[in-house]
Amino acid sequence: MLYKLATRKHIFVEIYIADICTCSKQAPFLLGSDFLLWHILICSIKMPEGPELHLASLYVNKMCDGVVFSGPVIKSEVSKNPEVAFTCDSFRITATSRGKEVKLTLTPMKSDDDGKRRSKGGQADQHMDIVFRFGMSGYFRFTSEDEVPKHAHLRFYTKEKPRRVLSFVDTRRFGSWQPNGTWQPDRGPCIMFEYKSFRENVLSHLSDRAFDRPICEVLLNQKYFNGIGNYLRAEILYRLNIPPFVCARDALEGLELEDEFEDGKPVKDEITDTKTPERAKKKGMKREAGDVLRLCHTVPLEVVSLGGKGYDPEKMDYSAFEAWLRCYYVDGMKSVRDHNGRTMWFKGDPGPMAPKDSKSPKTKKRAKKDDDHDYTEKKKVAKTMKESTTKKRVVKKETPKKEKPTHPKEVVSKRGKAEKTQEETQQSETKSSARKKKNSSVEAAAGRERRSGRVTRKNSK
Template identity: 35%
Template structure:
């Protein structure tokens, strides 16, 4: 939205909503242009002055849960537009965030923060290398941690949030509470293996082209076999590859979990959200199971939760004992729910013994009268 709207336009003013607590942005003096680059969950805006004597302003934005940029006429600003850039043609480019979880801050230069890893989509090779190197150099970082928890580490999986990790794990066939060390260790040599497979395929193609006419039928059979193998391999993408391809689906289909519609007609968000819900396979689906991780976030899945489930799933007051938990994720949509009738006899007996009797209605009515009598004395 930013680059498509800002291209060919000049801006002259930047304002901040008075209800937002973040500081305003000191835009360049006079006219300026706007461009933006995204990386994972972050976005870097550059305000470049038209005059050569001015200095550029760099704004690092984090969209939070519901933040997005919108372009509209000045008279049709969104109710929750918090940072507005006014163009000379009467339009406004604005940052909209209903929940105000998003942030922005001015930077001294266009450098990205060091606590975020490469973007899995735009910098996939660097992202893959960073994860593989982390597994090799810092194995202790992954010991005893489920893969669903590690996938929220933005220093490695930049931009992968709650719904993306669920969809990626489902497509990869990896249980959310599987050991992160075991899952990622299998991918450590995948980059080198992929390169080796490409070389083998190119060599085999050259050899097949140089075969005589008497072997054409054999070549056709081998080509068909290789095509079938490629089809099967494409269905079995590894977890790191899916960290690129699943977000790409959302981007290419222009889907969004929270936003949609124009600033003047915010009710059209419903249609956009319905498209997103139809795309989902497991996240927030009624026939899927869920558990709460140690961050307090729900992770949705199908099938067994993984070996570290009992150890790493967050314990709440509605949790069952380990035996009933294992049954719950297979039979109900919620891992943490259990019918009261299924309580074992010893558990029910202990609950009854510790139950505190409630005061009767008669006792409650006498207390105010006694208090008022003391006040009169």
């Protein structure tokens, strides 16, 4: 499977071969193709739920281990986020994550020069924390200087000769950062790495009006579920067969404050099950063992264990993650817009608090009075998903738009070779981005075997 992946993505492999060579010392525990694979997968993280934010922090720590950065931190012109006033001759970068936030720590290195204090940057001695939120499209990427991706809105440059760059990339610019920031105070404990306090925080506040809402909507409340996002809520509720629109308090009260869940074991079992579907799914029994709160912890950790292929339909290897999904965006599942307009994926009974009006996501804003049958199953539009590579030559110009007409400098450094590589990458993406409601019987095309396998497994249930 690993090799299949590597083969399919050979273009990408080539693109990053340079990075791998220069950075391989950072991951001595990984050898040869394993490192290659790790690198590839980790590079594909561009999506914002708890697991991906954590993987992003791992990525930064891995890639920047031993790397010396220097100079000012550069913000793109178009970004409305604050400038990062940090200039230092030599500093290191480390990262940590908590729920749906990542904190970068810039640490000045001990300069042996005695009297020579850095006159330039006043705060050269002081480390700085920058707290990031990823919005819908944020991710970190460490590249050579001329391979800085489009939409790299904050950049940290290395000190060495041919410089390299750690970039915060954010296509849609919904992401944000705060220099000298702290974890956002209103966000609860991390669902993955502060399980005990997360659990306590929820169970000790069940009288909060927030829990009057349907469970699926409360799961997106970062005050209590810091790290849960739209795909995770679907997967968690699906595994326990909890109707998404039951009152959250009803679903949560009665749970024990203490959960002697042992880290590692359940997660491991879970993974094993995934790899041996014939065993696990035989009797249609989903022995997930655990309540909602525990699954809010273990399910995200499964994604972390997948090794880096987080949610990212458009980019890179998506197949393993796609295969992991059992409900979100899966053929045969139902979907409804919740009260906040977010698509909730589920199976079976929607629950008593389901929105009465907006049935399917299609009926967003349109007064379209088309026949409103109940919660629409995902229609299987048997459309031949032929390789729509026809539009590949559409070299999009990527104009910085108006927003800052005076400074059309948004264009980072993408020209010549860099630009080409980008485009090649995108092309390979479009090919493998088979998502949507393709009928599984139709494809037969390459690159879908994993997903097909998953669907089959499901159906056989």
